[in-house]
Amino acid sequence: MIGKERLFAKLEKVLAQSKADEADVVYIGTESGLTRYANSAIHQNVFENNSKIYFRSVLGKKTGVASTNSLVPADLKRTLDNSYDIARNQPENPHFPGLARPAKYRDLDTFDERTAAFSPRDRARVVKKIIAVADRKKFTLAGAFATQCGEVAVLNTKGVRAYQPVAAASINMIAMSATSSGYAAGLSRHVDDIDFENLAQVAVGKCDRSQNPRGIEPGEYEVILEPAAVGSLLEWMNYIGLGSKAFQEKSSFLAGKIGKKIVSDLITLYDDALETHSIAFPFDFEGVPKKKVMFIDKGVAKGVVYDRITAFKEKTRSTGHALTPDSSGEGGIGFNLVMAPGKTKRDAMIAKVKRGILVTRFHYINGYIDTPNAVMTGMTRDGTFLIEKGEIKGGIKNLRFTDSMLRAFVSAVAVSRETELIQSWWDAVGCLKVPTVHLGSFRFTGKTEF
Amino acid sequence: MKDKLKECIKWLQSKGVEYADCRYVGRDRENIRVTDGTVDTLARDLDVGVGIRVLADGAWGFAATAAVTPAELKKTAAKAIQIAKASAMTLRERVKLAELEPYVDQYASTWRKDPFTVSIDDKLALLMKVDARLRQSPKIKKAESGMAFLRTTKLFVSTEGAEIEQDIVESGAGFNVIAFDGKEVQRRSYPNSFGGDFASLGYEFVEEMNLLDHTDRVREEAIQLLSAAACPDTTTTIIIGAPQMALQVHESCGHPTELDRVLGTEISLAGGSFMTIDKLGKLKYGSDIVNITADATCSGGLGTFGYDDEGVKAQRAPLIEKGLFVGYLTSRETAPVIGKRSNGAMRADGWNRIPLIRMTNINLEPGVWKLTDLIADTKDGIFFDLNKSWSIDDKRLNFQFGGECAWEIKNGKLGRIFKNPLYTGITPEFWNSCDAICDKDHWHIWGVPNCGKGEPMQTAHVAHGASPARFRNVKVGVSK
Numbered sequence: 031m032i033g034k035e036r037l038f039a040k041l042e043k044v045l046a047q048s049k050a051d052e053a054d055v056v057y058i059g060t061e062s063g064l065t066r067y068a069n070s071a072i073h074q075n076v077f078e079n080n081s082k083i084y085f086r087s088v089l090g091k092k093t094g095v096a097s098t099n100s101l102v103p104a105d106l107k108r109t110l111d112n113s114y115d116i117a118r119n120q121p122e123n124p125h126f127p128g129l130a131r132p133a134k135y136r137d138l139d140t141f142d143e144r145t146a147a148f149s150p151r152d153r154a155r156v157v158k159k160i161i162a163v164a165d166r167k168k169f170t171l172a173g174a175f176a177t178q179c180g181e182v183a184v185l186n187t188k189g190v191r192a193y194q195p196v197a198a199a200s201i202n203m204i205a206m207s208a209t210s211s212g213y214a215a216g217l218s219r220h221v222d223d224i225d226f227e228n229l230a231q232v233a234v235g236k237c238d239r240s241q242n243p244r245g246i247e248p249g250e251y252e253v254i255l256e257p258a259a260v261g262s263l264l265e266w267m268n269y270i271g272l273g274s275k276a277f278q279e280k281s282s283f284l285a286g287k288i289g290k291k292i293v294s295d296l297i298t299l300y301d302d303a304l305e306t307h308s309i310a311f312p313f314d315f316e317g318v319p320k321k322k323v324m325f326i327d328k329g330v331a332k333g334v335v336y337d338r339i340t341a342f343k344e345k346t347r348s349t350g351h352a353l354t355p356d357s358s359g360e361g362g363i364g365f366n367l368v369m370a371p372g373k374t375k376r377d378a379m380i381a382k383v384k385r386g387i388l389v390t391r392f393h394y395i396n397g398y399i400d401t402p403n404a405v406m407t408g409m410t411r412d413g414t415f416l417i418e419k420g421e422i423k424g425g426i427k428n429l430r431f432t433d434s435m436l437r438a439f440v441s442a443v444a445v446s447r448e449t450e451l452i453q454s455w456w457d458a459v460g461c462l463k464v465p466t467v468h469l470g471s472f473r474f475t476g477k478t479e480f
Numbered sequence: 481m482k483d484k485l486k487e488c489i490k491w492l493q494s495k496g497v498e499y500a501d502c503r504y505v506g507r508d509r510e511n512i513r514v515t516d517g518t519v520d521t522l523a524r525d526l527d528v529g530v531g532i533r534v535l536a537d538g539a540w541g542f543a544a545t546a547a548v549t550p551a552e553l554k555k556t557a558a559k560a561i562q563i564a565k566a567s568a569m570t571l572r573e574r575v576k577l578a579e580l581e582p583y584v585d586q587y588a589s590t591w592r593k594d595p596f597t598v599s600i601d602d603k604l605a606l607l608m609k610v611d612a613r614l615r616q617s618p619k620i621k622k623a624e625s626g627m628a629f630l631r632t633t634k635l636f637v638s639t640e641g642a643e644i645e646q647d648i649v650e651s652g653a654g655f656n657v658i659a660f661d662g663k664e665v666q667r668r669s670y671p672n673s674f675g676g677d678f679a680s681l682g683y684e685f686v687e688e689m690n691l692l693d694h695t696d697r698v699r700e701e702a703i704q705l706l707s708a709a710a711c712p713d714t715t716t717t718i719i720i721g722a723p724q725m726a727l728q729v730h731e732s733c734g735h736p737t738e739l740d741r742v743l744g745t746e747i748s749l750a751g752g753s754f755m756t757i758d759k760l761g762k763l764k765y766g767s768d769i770v771n772i773t774a775d776a777t778c779s780g781g782l783g784t785f786g787y788d789d790e791g792v793k794a795q796r797a798p799l800i801e802k803g804l805f806v807g808y809l810t811s812r813e814t815a816p817v818i819g820k821r822s823n824g825a826m827r828a829d830g831w832n833r834i835p836l837i838r839m840t841n842i843n844l845e846p847g848v849w850k851l852t853d854l855i856a857d858t859k860d861g862i863f864f865d866l867n868k869s870w871s872i873d874d875k876r877l878n879f880q881f882g883g884e885c886a887w888e889i890k891n892g893k894l895g896r897i898f899k900n901p902l903y904t905g906i907t908p909e910f911w912n913s914c915d916a917i918c919d920k921d922h923w924h925i926w927g928v929p930n931c932g933k934g935e936p937m938q939t940a941h942v943a944h945g946a947s948p949a950r951f952r953n954v955k956v957g958v959s960k
Contacts, residue, residue, distance in 0.1 A: 064936055065567075068745040072567040076542040076936070077559055078832045080529065095523040099546045109526070116522050119600045121608075123518045150541075150566035158570050173748040174935040204748045211747075279622040280660045281667075339520075359513055359520025393751065398869040399882045400900050402665050407880050407902075409873040411751075430871075430878055430904070432958055475958045476904055478878035479754075 031146070031181060032059065034193045041083075041185050044106045050087035050114050052129045054186035056315050056354055058082045060458075061146075062178035065153040070161045070170045075150060086355040087113040088129060091122035095355045127342035132189040133319050135312040136304050145197040145221040146179035153177065156201075156226050163230035164205050169237050171230070173203035177221055178458060182311075190317035198309060198458040199224060204412055205237035209480075210425055212236025213391045213412035215258060217451045217461060219309065236390060236413035240425025246416065248429055248474040252386030252443070254379055254417065254466060259389045259410075260369065261452030261462040264299070266397035266406055267435060268364045272301070272325050273351070274340035275361030276401070283404040283436060287331040294442035295329035298370035301351070308366060308451060309461040313350060320350040325364075335362040365460030372445025372465060379444050379468045381420040387429070387474075388415040388422060404435040409478065430476035441470035481548070482645075485530070485637040488553045492534060493639055495561060499535040499577060501638040502557075503789060504528070504548070505831035510596065513626035514607040516615065521626070522600070529831035534560040538574030539567035544832040577812040578821045580792060582641035587786020589648040590779070591682025595629040598683045603627055606691065607655075613695035614657045619703045621665070625655035626675065627686060628929070630941075634789075642791040650782060650941065652678030652927060653686040655695070659702035666705035666899060668884055670694040672723045673866045678927030678941070679780045704897055705885055711901035711957040717861035717889075718903055718954045719854060722918075724883060725844060726926035726944035727867050732907040733765075733772050734842040734942070736876035737799050738825070739808040741837075743817065750933050751874025754907070755805060757818060763805040766911030769847055772800040774809055776824060776840035781943035782927040783840035785827075790835060792824035799842070803912070811837050829938035836934050841925060843945030847917025851948050854916050856892040862956055863887045863894060864901060880904040880958070903956045910951060918947035 032040070041055050059081040066074040083106060084097040094116025098109040153175050164171040179197040184190055199221035205212045214232040216224040255263070267283070276282035283292075303311050303320035313319055316338055324332040336344070337352030340361040351362035380388065390413030397406040410428045417423065446466040454461050485502040492500040506528040513521035530553060531544040541564025545556040607625045614623035630650040637643050654676015656669035671677045671689055679685045720728060736753040740746055755763065766772075776783055776794035785794055790812050799807045808818065809825035814837065826835035855863070869882035886901035887894040923945055931940040 062936070063563075066745070066748075066935055067570065068747055069572070069743075070570070071572040072539065072570045073745050074542070074834055075540060075563045075567040076544070076834050077563060078544045078936075079556070080544070080546045080832055082527075093522075095521075097523065097525040099527045099529065101547075105526075112524050116524060116600065120519045120522055120604060123520070125518060150563040151569070154566040154569040161570060170744075172744065176936070202748055206747070279658055281658060281665050356511070356521065356523040356525065359515055393874045394871045396869040396871040396882075399902065407869065407871045407882075409871065409878065411874050428873060428878075430873070430880060432880065432902070476878055476880065478873045478875070478906070480875060480877075 031179065037181060037183055038185065038191065041183065044110055045185060045187060047107060048087060048110060048187060050089055050117060052088040052187050054086050054129050054184065056084040057183040060178055060180040062176060063150055063153065064174055064176040065150065065157055066174045067157050068172035070164060072154060072157060083109065084355045085110045085113040087117040089117045091124060091126045092117045092120055093123060093126055097356060125339050125343050127338050129186045129188050130190055130317045130338060135192060135319050138306065138310045138312050140219060140310060141195040142197040142220045145177055145199045145219065148177040148221050160203060160226050160230035163227055164234055167234050167238060169205045169207050169234055171203055171205055173201060175201040180458060182459065184313065184315060184317035186317060192313045192317045194312060196458040200453045201226065203230060203233045205233040207237050207241050209242050210237050210240040211412045212240065213258065215453065217453045240413055240415060243425035243427045245427045245477060248477055250471050250473050252383050253469050253472040254383060254386065254388040255469065256390050256466050257450040257452055257464045258391040260464045260467050262392045262395055263435060264367050264369065264462055264464060265454055266395050267404060268367055270397045270401040271404060272334050273361050273363040274334050274336045277334040278340060278343060281401045283402055284331045284334060288333060290331055291329050292331045292436055293326060293329045293439035296372055296442045296445050297326055297329055297439050299326040300324045300368055301335055301364040301366050302368050303366040305366065305368060305463065308463050311459045314352040315354045316352040318348045318350040318352065323349045335364050337362040365456045368463045369465055371447045371449050374444040374446055376446040376448050376466045379446060379466060380417055380422065382468065383417040383420060386417045388417055390414065406435060407432040427480060428478050429474040431473060432475040433473040438469050438472050442467060443470050444468040481635055484550055484553060485635060487550060488557050489637050489639055491554055492557050497534050497536045497561060499639055501533050501636060503531045503831060504635040506633045507830060508631045510629045512603055512607065513624065514611045515624045516622055517611055519604065527830065531831045532557050532560045533834060534564045535575055536561050536564035537568035539564050539571050540575060541567055542834040575813055576816060578815045580640065580812060582638060583787065583791060583793060584643045586645045589680045589784065591649045593683035595649065595651045595683040596631060610655050610691050610695055613692065614655065614699050617699060617703060619659045619661055620657050620699060621660035622658040627653040636791050638791055644787045644791055646786050648680055648785060649682055650678060650680050651683055651685045652676055652929065653689055653691065655691065657699055657702045659706050661706045664706045666702050668698045668702040669866055670698045672926060673868060673884055678782055678929045680782055680784050681780045701885060705899045708897045708899040711886055711898040713957040715953055715955050717858055717950060717952050718956060719858060719861060719863045719948055719950045721865045721948050722922060722924055722946045723926050724864055724867050724881065725946035725949055727870060729772060729842055729844050729944045729946060730928060731870060731872045732876060732879055733799060734839040737808050738837045739810045739814040742808065743814060746933065749935055754875040754877050759805055760818065761806060764803055764912065765800050765805040765908055766803040767914045768802050769917055770800055770803045770911055770914055771845040773798050773843050773845060774840050775843055778841050778925065781841035781925045782929060782941040783943045788824040788826045789828045790822065790826040792822045795824045797823040809837050809839065827940055829940060833938045836938060838940040839931065839942040841943040841945060846920040846923040846947050849916050849918045851918050851922055854918060854950055855889060855894060858889045858950065859891060861889040862901065863889055864903065877907050879907065901956065902958050903954050904958055905954055913952045914949055915952055916950040918949065922947035
């Protein structure tokens with residue numbers, strides 16, 4: 031960790047040497063440790079101290095981006111100059127609106143000393159404890175436990191000065207028997223808020239209840255999708271349809287449908303990076319403050335998230351969802367998806383299912399099949415159960431689904447009042463906050479042998 | 481740098497570690513993308529650092545730093561020892577490494593035209609021409625073309641005396657269009673989907689793609705797909721084009737033969753494998769004509785190198801011989817489990833990642849057919865071209881692939897075009913239904929620069945030699 035004042039001083043010194051009309055710099059620094067365990071022993075244990083510094087030079091409507099991971103002043107200057115040379119040698123981008131102006135950011139507490147100081151030995155102690163939980167049932171345990179801290183800063187020649195220190199802890203685990211497996215995961219900025227042993231009990235419990243699974247035929251079933259399963263579907267929906275690029279190129283399932291009812295009115299989906307009980311973060315990588323953006327409100331399509339370039343194209347304003355400068359062609363993307371909780375208690379949802387399937391988690395989802403209809407495929411894994419007459423009847427062998435998420439979410443029967451944080455592709459600057467969802471119809475199209 | 485690493489190794493030896501290696505990796509990247517006539521990405525990245533792997537108290541520790549000063553390297557080495565000792569707190573079995581001759585050597589990939597010396601103007605001029613041709617129809621909603629170049633310099637030094645320097649250049653390019661008619665959205669690409677094709681070669685590889693020769697066909701096929709019939713739901717014969725065959729090999733043979741997956745160490749994220757050790761030498765994985773080889777020595781593949789990231793020399797190793805499952809991709813730690821020495825598949829995604837077992841060039845060896853003869857020999861079927869979606873279960877048995885488009889085969893001729901085609905199957909059943917593979921004239925090594933594995937995530941650059949192949953009784957069109 032360098033600290034706000036020192037980091038600003040270092041980066042300002044380089045920016046001051048820019049020959050461009052405008053320039054900005056994005057700094058992402060990380061100190062991250064990750065302990066992997068499998069067969070009930072640690073087998074990989076790593077630490078990384080790294081940073082990435084992106085410079086963007088602007089000459090009129092020409093932009094060039096260069097990046098480095100070296101904080102040596104001469105390397106930083108060389109990278110800034112590279113970005114200038116790249117900008118000089120390319121045609122104008124008519125959609126480039128210039129760099130962001132200074133703004134005020136929400137004061138968010140995103141750092142945790144305990145998480146930042148959590149040592150490899152601390153992580154090993156946790157892993158030892160959760161392995162002991164699995165040992166008691168003679169199951170093995172596998173997973174990964176990460177603790178990290180870092181700093182993000184965005185500065186530009188127009189006066190933007192954004193800085194945020196971050197910390198995050200995450201763990202995932204699979205308990206395994208000879209015939210079954212069970213999954214659990216936890217995420218928080220505060221490592222002490224994760225109840226590791228309780229998570230291990232959940233994984234072990236799922237593994238235990240799903241032993242000796244029976245095969246069932248694919249087809250249309252009622253499903254209870256637990257938060258990890260819902261989160262992975264939403265993450266793909268975000269990627270193919272909730273960002274401005276997909277929306278503008280018409281491949282998004284929201285394109286042409288704004289204001290129309292597209293799913294059940296039980297479904298409300300939005301991005302809220304300022305939600306303090308989540309992995310909150312106040313600004314994007316252009317230095318624009320994050321705004322809450324509604325994607326789907328009570329089943330009605332509402333909009334997508336923007337960065338400055340795609341917002342300029344549509345004559346609207348950035349919502350604060352830009353990626354790093356090297357990915358400026360990707361448009362805005364959701365970092366903090368939230369599916370609004372419903373009114374039903376999670377335990378009561380299963381009782382309403384006549385004959386259906388409880389899915390703990392999906393594996394290897396792919397959402398490129400037919401993006402305007404949000405058609406996806408994927409496999410169940412690590413705890414798939416048959417429900418009959420409101421009761422879990424035991425584990426079943428894993429199934430492949432292929433379905434339109436619009437069709438599936440039209441059939442929503444209930445959404446739980448409880449939500450969980452789910453780790454996303456965005457690590458310490460974003461996550462998903464999702465409930466359990468009961469769908470009336472979900473199409474399983476294939477089966478496997480375990 | 482070599483002196484700094486050797487000093488660090490000396491210090492680690494003085495601390496009594498059982499084994500250690502230090503890897504310096506420098507990567508210089510250039511990415512260019514043109515979208516609808518504007519340059520939306522033009523970025524250069526330089527990334528350097530050192531990763532230190534230590535075996536102490538029978539367990540692994542790894543620490544990495546971007547600051548490559550002697551003081552920081554010593555601090556990082558001390559951290560790696562501390563981490564190894566923490567790992568040992570849950571030790572069940574001490575790590576044992578297969579024997580290895582410590583090489584002192586240098587390796588450089590071959591290229592004719594250094595891509596970093598070709599001007600950005602020249603690269604942009606080509607992409608702009610491609611872009612303009614692709615957009616010669618109001619039905620084209622978006623055109624995207626790009627190039628990517630990477631130069632990796634590596635230095636590997638170990639406590640066993642290895643000193644290996646490597647210098648590898650990669651180049652790639654491709655384009656795609658999205659057609660839209662108010663209702664339907666369809667995409668076509670060249671030479672492959674998801675960014676194009678990539679190789680450990682110079683700019684000549686991009687020139688030889690002849691990008692401009694394919695723009696008209698790709699644009700028109702995308703438009704044609706807007707009014708195409710949906711792929712029927714049926715069980716039929718399929719012929720899979722070479723780029724999709726490459727991905728089929730990747731998912732259903734490359735990943736399940738990674739021995740670390742088989743031994744359970746990737747189970748929580750990527751999953752395990754149905755190709756367990758008890759099946760080695762016994763499982764009839766495919767039909768007699770199916771031969772799949774891991775070959776890190778073939779020219780120009782993204783999985784071609786001199787030495788892996790444990791200092792093991794690049795090798796050619798059979799995985800499937802005449803349909804029989806005969807080998808794994810291995811490391812120094814895993815190979816002894818099957819009584820072997822490493823076949824050199826440990827690769828790390830840069831200095832800040834620990835090496836894992838990764839694919840090299842996993843090649844479906846060519847057969848004897850000409851594609852025209854193979855189509856002529858097929859009474860009813862479907863020809864699949866270029867990948868659109870992919871998914872496979874966590875033991876690599878049940879897979880489903882989507883194509884950008886497909887053509888009906890009727891009485892030995894290509895007919896109607898189908899949109900959104902899918903095929904699905906169970907890996908050994910599928911490969912045992914393979915009854916024809918095209919010959920070396922149709923064979924090409926396809927670069928896959930986005931193979932994900934591990935936590936923290938590592939993206940490997942791998943490749944697959946493949947030619948079109950025919951499979952019988954395959955379930956297709958399961959999207960509705």
